[in-house]
Amino acid sequence: MSADQNSLGATTISRRAWLHSAAVALLGVRGVTPARADTYPSHPVRWVVPYTAGGATDVLSRLICQRLSERLGQPFIVENKPGAGSNIGTQAVINSPSDGYTLLLTSTANAINASFDPSLPYDFAKSVMPVAGVARIPLVLVVNNDLPVRNVAEFIAYARTHPGQLSIASSGIGTSLHLSGELFKAMAGIQFVHVPYRGSAPGLTDVMSGQIQGMFDNVTSSFELVRSAKLRALGVTTRERSETMPEVPSIGDTLTGFETSSFYGVGAPRGTAKEIIDLLNREIVQALVDPVIRQRLGELGAIPMTGNADQFGAMLAAETERWRRVVEISGQKKE
Numbered sequence: 347m348s349a350d351q352n353s354l355g356a357t358t359i360s361r362r363a364w365l366h367s368a369a370v371a372l373l374g375v376r377g378v379t380p381a382r383a384d385t386y387p388s389h390p391v392r393w394v395v396p397y398t399a400g401g402a403t404d405v406l407s408r409l410i411c412q413r414l415s416e417r418l419g420q421p422f423i424v425e426n427k428p429g430a431g432s433n434i435g436t437q438a439v440i441n442s443p444s445d446g447y448t449l450l451l452t453s454t455a456n457a458i459n460a461s462f463d464p465s466l467p468y469d470f471a472k473s474v475m476p477v478a479g480v481a482r483i484p485l486v487l488v489v490n491n492d493l494p495v496r497n498v499a500e501f502i503a504y505a506r507t508h509p510g511q512l513s514i515a516s517s518g519i520g521t522s523l524h525l526s527g528e529l530f531k532a533m534a535g536i537q538f539v540h541v542p543y544r545g546s547a548p549g550l551t552d553v554m555s556g557q558i559q560g561m562f563d564n565v566t567s568s569f570e571l572v573r574s575a576k577l578r579a580l581g582v583t584t585r586e587r588s589e590t591m592p593e594v595p596s597i598g599d600t601l602t603g604f605e606t607s608s609f610y611g612v613g614a615p616r617g618t619a620k621e622i623i624d625l626l627n628r629e630i631v632q633a634l635v636d637p638v639i640r641q642r643l644g645e646l647g648a649i650p651m652t653g654n655a656d657q658f659g660a661m662l663a664a665e666t667e668r669w670r671r672v673v674e675i676s677g678q679k680k681e
Contacts, residue, residue, distance in 0.1 A: 386446055386622050387420040395451045396435025398428045398545075402566040402646055406480055406610055407451050409642055413633040414626075422449075431455055431520055433466065440473045444617035446626070450474060452613040454522040454669070457662065461670040462520045463680045471666065474613040476659035477623055478630040479651030481643055483608045485526050485583040487597060488568050489560040490553050491575070498581045498600040501560070505536035512538035515549030515561040520680055525669065526562040526583055526606040528676035533601050553577060564608055565590050565647035583607055590647035606672070609665060611651065611658055627655045 393411050397403045404424065411422035427435035432455035442448035456470050487498070495501045505512050516524035519542045531538060541558055543549040546567050552558040554576050561568075565582065569590045572579045581597035582588045583606045598604045612630060614623065633639055634650040643650055651658070673679065 384621075386619075386625065387418055389447070390421040390423055391446070392442075392448045393422050393424050393451065394435045394439050394448065395424055395426050396428060396432035396453075396455070397426065397451075399426045401545075402483065402564060402648070403451055403453070403610065405646060406643070406648065409639055410480060410612075410630060410633055413636070413639065414629055417629050417632075431459060431463070431518070433459065433463070436470070436474070437468060439613070440468055440615055442615050444615040446614060446618050446622035448615065449477065449626070450613040451480075452476075452611045452662070454608045454610075454665065455520075456613075457609075457665040458520060458522065458525060458669045458673070460666050461673045462525075462678065465680065471663070473616050475616055475618050475623060476655050476662055477612040477614050478627045478655060479609070479611040479653060479658045479661060480630070480634070481610050481646075481648035481650055482584075483564050483566055483610075483646070483648050484588045485523065485562050485606060485608065486565050486568055486572070486588070486591060486594060487530070487560060487562055487580045487583075488550075488553060488572060488577040489580060490556050490558070491578055492556055493559050493578070495580065496578070497595070498597050501580055502534045502536055502600070505534070505538060509537050510539065512560065513541050513558045514538045515541050515543055515553060515558045517546040517549060517563075518542050518544065520678070522606060522608050522669075523562045523564075525672050525676060525678060528678050529606065529672045530562070530597070530601065530604060532675050533604055550577070569647055588647055589644060589649075606668075609651065609661075611662070623655050627658075 393407055395403050395407050407424045411424055414422040427438055432453060436450060436456060439448050439450040459466055460470055495504050514527050516527060546563050549561050550563060550568060553561050565588050571577045579591055579594045582591060582594050583597055585596055585598055585605050587596060631652045634652050640650060
């Protein structure tokens, strides 16, 4: 064999080896997602709750995580990352690898912040993939027992005859509780003073004491106070009555078109494998139809949300648009 032939053969082998290694690399890149999906989960999964521990978000998350841990054979660990109206926890998930091992408890705050916070450093819709809905929780307008009103119509009439004398608490500026009150104020054509608190508990305390006259709050944290007659409930914010407070009418019965609620779901960083998304969705939906979990959700005043990932994504888009309109109507924005 001549030197030229030997050189040609070496070149051919070299090219074949290069093509082979390139093909393996390409297949590896393309195949890494299905391979992960086939073995998922192989180690613990972080479930980031962008709120402090102890509230309804914690209870909901731990219920689902316990079920996922049992079903999938790896711990699903709740990790609280509060701050900046859920933005700190949300951004931590967005910046995590898209491998299914970091999940986000999504909420109404994500839908609100898209329009309420002009300085938001991310586009939630483009950065987070919807996985599954978990629950929707109605809000309720509660007032101090000494306020001489028994229903929504009387509350509106009282506000009109006592301009500037009503104070309404919320769990913070830009929350669903705050903006529900602002929407109510705009639609009813009344005025009241908004008093933000760091969470709903101190606000409810001041409503009970009479320092504040009323508050929009999740039924989860207020229904026991209503049941024990420490507060008076005037109306729920959902179109239908709440099973937790069946005797309380919908605000929309008096103020036509008024409707808000809080919702919770699960998201993952953009790029997470569809197989992983589908697996998590199936398991979460199965958890939500379990009688024990449904009963616990009912005790919290929560309405389970089932459906596939695409349906949850459509709901997220609809809620983002709903709250965009509320922000626009109320004229409220983060400064």
